[in-house]
Amino acid sequence: MIVLKLGGSVITEKDRAETLDGEALGRAADAVAATLEAAGQGPGGSEDETADLVIVHGGGSFGHHNASEHGVTTTDGTHDAAAALEIHGAMKTLNQFVLTRLLERDVQAVPVHPFSAGHRDETAALEFPTGQVETLLAEGFVPVLHGDMIAHAGSGATVVSGDELVVELARDLEADRIGLCSTVPGVLDDADDVIDRISKYKDVESVLGASDATDVTGGMAAKVRALLELEAEASIFGLEALDSFLRGEPAGTTIE
Amino acid sequence: MIVLKLGGSVITEKDRAETLDGEALGRAADAVAATLEAAGQGPGGSEDETADLVIVHGGGSFGHHNASEHGVTTTDGTHDAAAALEIHGAMKTLNQFVLTRLLERDVQAVPVHPFSAGHRDETAALEFPTGQVETLLAEGFVPVLHGDMIAHAGSGATVVSGDELVVELARDLEADRIGLCSTVPGVLDDADDVIDRISKYKDVESVLGASDATDVTGGMAAKVRALLELEAEASIFGLEALDSFLRGEPAGTTIE
Numbered sequence: 327m328i329v330l331k332l333g334g335s336v337i338t339e340k341d342r343a344e345t346l347d348g349e350a351l352g353r354a355a356d357a358v359a360a361t362l363e364a365a366g367q368g369p370g371g372s373e374d375e376t377a378d379l380v381i382v383h384g385g386g387s388f389g390h391h392n393a394s395e396h397g398v399t400t401t402d403g404t405h406d407a408a409a410a411l412e413i414h415g416a417m418k419t420l421n422q423f424v425l426t427r428l429l430e431r432d433v434q435a436v437p438v439h440p441f442s443a444g445h446r447d448e449t450a451a452l453e454f455p456t457g458q459v460e461t462l463l464a465e466g467f468v469p470v471l472h473g474d475m476i477a478h479a480g481s482g483a484t485v486v487s488g489d490e491l492v493v494e495l496a497r498d499l500e501a502d503r504i505g506l507c508s509t510v511p512g513v514l515d516d517a518d519d520v521i522d523r524i525s526k527y528k529d530v531e532s533v534l535g536a537s538d539a540t541d542v543t544g545g546m547a548a549k550v551r552a553l554l555e556l557e558a559e560a561s562i563f564g565l566e567a568l569d570s571f572l573r574g575e576p577a578g579t580t581i582e
Numbered sequence: 583m584i585v586l587k588l589g590g591s592v593i594t595e596k597d598r599a600e601t602l603d604g605e606a607l608g609r610a611a612d613a614v615a616a617t618l619e620a621a622g623q624g625p626g627g628s629e630d631e632t633a634d635l636v637i638v639h640g641g642g643s644f645g646h647h648n649a650s651e652h653g654v655t656t657t658d659g660t661h662d663a664a665a666a667l668e669i670h671g672a673m674k675t676l677n678q679f680v681l682t683r684l685l686e687r688d689v690q691a692v693p694v695h696p697f698s699a700g701h702r703d704e705t706a707a708l709e710f711p712t713g714q715v716e717t718l719l720a721e722g723f724v725p726v727l728h729g730d731m732i733a734h735a736g737s738g739a740t741v742v743s744g745d746e747l748v749v750e751l752a753r754d755l756e757a758d759r760i761g762l763c764s765t766v767p768g769v770l771d772d773a774d775d776v777i778d779r780i781s782k783y784k785d786v787e788s789v790l791g792a793s794d795a796t797d798v799t800g801g802m803a804a805k806v807r808a809l810l811e812l813e814a815e816a817s818i819f820g821l822e823a824l825d826s827f828l829r830g831e832p833a834g835t836t837i838e
Contacts, residue, residue: 405722407690411681414693425667434663436739437670442698445717455711461701461733466661477717483692 327378327463328572329501329558330358331492334384334473335509336565337424343391344416350565351427354507359431361572362468378463380495381424381435384488385473388420389413393485400490401450403481410483414441414475421472428468436467440474440486448479452490456498463499471495493552496560504560505571506549511564512578513546525582527551553581583634583719584828585757585814586614587748590640590729591765592821593680599647600672606821607683610763615687617828618724634719636751637680637691640744641729644676645669649741656746657706659737666739670697670731677728684724692723696730696742704735708746712754719755727751749808752816760816761827762805767820768834769802781838783807809837 332354339345362379385393393399396409404410421437428435444454462469476486489506496504512520515533524530527550534547546562553560561571563578571577588610595601618635641649649655652665660666677693684691700710718725732742745762752760768776771789780786783806790803802818809816817827819834827833 405690407692407723408685410692411685429664429667434661436663436666437698439695439698441714442693442695443711443714445714447717453713455699455713457709457711458697458699458701458733461703461735462739464735465733465738467663467733467739477714477721477723479717479720482721483718483723 327380327499327501328503328505329380329382329492329496329499330505330572331488331507332381332383332424333506333508334386334389334488336386336507337383338386338388338420340387340390342387344388344419346420346423351424353565354568355427355431355433357568357572358428358468359433360569362433379468380459380463380499380501381468381470382488382491382495383420383424383470383472385417385420388416389473389485392416398475398483398485400485400487401481403478403484405482410441410475413485414439417472417474421470424470424472428470434467435470436462438462438469438471440471440476440491441483444486445477446479446481446484446486450478452476452486452494454491454494454498456495459495460499489549489552493556496556496558501558504553504556504558505568505577506553506560506562507565507568507571508562509564510562511567512562513550521579522576523580523582524550524554527554550581583636583755583757584759584761585636585638585748585752585755586761586828587744587763588637588639588680589762589764590642590645590744592642592763593639594642594644594676596643596646598643600644600675602676602679607680609821610824611680611683611687611689613824613828614684614724615689616825618689636715636719636725636727636755636757638727638744638747638751639676639680639729641673641676644672645729645741648672654731654739654741656741656743657737659734659740661738666697666731669741670695673728673730677726680726680728684726690723691726692718694718694725694727696727696732696747697739700742701733702735702737702740702742706734708732708742708750710747710750710754712751715751716755745805745808749812752812752814757814759830760809760812760814761824761833762809762816762818763821763824763827764818765820766818767823768818769806777835778832779836779838780806780810783810806837
């Protein structure tokens with residue numbers, strides 16, 4: 327089972343509000359469709375062989391503009407339903423674009439909107455039941471989740487990032503591999519070369535800095551730290567290496 | 583805590599595909615807004631007093647046409663993601679209309695899409711985690727659910743009816759009262775008069791017939807039987823009595 331994150335910056339034009347990067351999304355959808363077809367799914371395949379791929383996408387220029395307009399983050403919430411719906415709606419619009427591109431390529435993609443499914447408790451811990459995702463997978467669907475709003479005990483509704491969902495799903499569903507398709511070809515060292523493997527945070531502290539846990543939606547340091555805590559092997563790579571990752575070949579930086 | 587079902591036939595023109603009954607929906611939204619305002623929520627109220635109202639709406643002319651076109655029911659499923667999305671999309675469109683009418687009246691309504699949240703197991707039993715609904719309620723939101731598609735082990739995706747969700751939510755959330763706002767003023771006897779109270783199915787078998795359990799989305803017999811099994815008191819009434827029901831006054835037929 328693979329959990330694949332498509333970075334919001336990969337599939338949208340991050341500097342222009344609510345603007346898709348249609349070409350990049352098309353390339354990502356091509357790679358997913360080719361992998362599933364090769365695995366026996368898709369137009370030529372048998373229904374018995376299931377895909378076992380979960381996709382999570384970020385918000386890019388869809389969610390982030392709306393969220394910052396309303397001052398909503400992963401920790402600062404809102405009790406204003408209209409504000410929550412504006413952010414949630416922007417993410418659903420992007421999700422619909424992603425689904426459409428996948429369906430056009432005969433990928434049996436269906437949406438799972440996190441705002442409808444999960445919540446945070448009083449300690450801000452994410453509770454995300456995954457029975458629906460497991461059932462969809464077993465039935466041969468490709469569940470597509472996304473960064474979203476989420477009910478948050480004591481704070482109204484806050485943001486849940488795609489990265490948080492990836493970690494939660496990988497743990498709950500006992501993923502074999504995790505892929506983070508990003509705008510960079512991997513974790514870069516001081517000379518801007520891709521670091522092949524990371525097995526302890528200490529190895530990369532000099533380049534990524536001693537990030538603390540507050541950096542939830544953000545930077546590379548938080549991603550690497552979260553991925554190091556998981557059982558599954560994770561890779562961080564650029565769009566050009568998505569094919570390789572999905573075929574099971576080395577791609578970008580591998581985090582053990 | 584109240585679980586209120588707005589029947590699909592009440593808020594849509596059931597004979598015309600994807601046609602809202604805007605006037606009826608407006609009246610229902612007025613009644614909800616008035617109740618919440620009186621309870622201290624809404625524009626004049628304090629944020630500390632929470633609403634504790636969950637709304638579930640049916641599909642009416644939105645879901646049903648699409649579902650029957652694809653031959654999808656609560657028991658006959660589909661593995662075609664495009665078909666599932668067409669039905670799910672129609673229900674989301676109707677849900678957006680309901681949310682908009684409520685938000686216009688300062689009801690802090692937010693969507694909970696069942697396809698994203700629940701599933702059916704191999705025995706077709708509905709599994710519907712409610713942590714998100716509980717958290718939304720505690721934060722003062724009014725969660726709005728609806729009949730929808732749902733992942734179904736062994737059958738792909740089937741339909742989940744609004745009535746099933748009402749029963750599930752009422753049980754899980756230990757609702758105090760359940761209201762089914764319908765196109766009829768209550769359960770009618772042989773002379774078409776509203777029956778005030780029903781406490782055993784035997785009381786109404788002569789008028790409703792000896793329905794069996796297969797009638798899941800459907801008729802009055804199934805509704806009455808499901809409601810009789812619940813702890814909470816339930817009422818079946820017409821739109822003209824929604825105000826009374828929400829104020830805690832007798833409305834239509836009460837099922838103990």
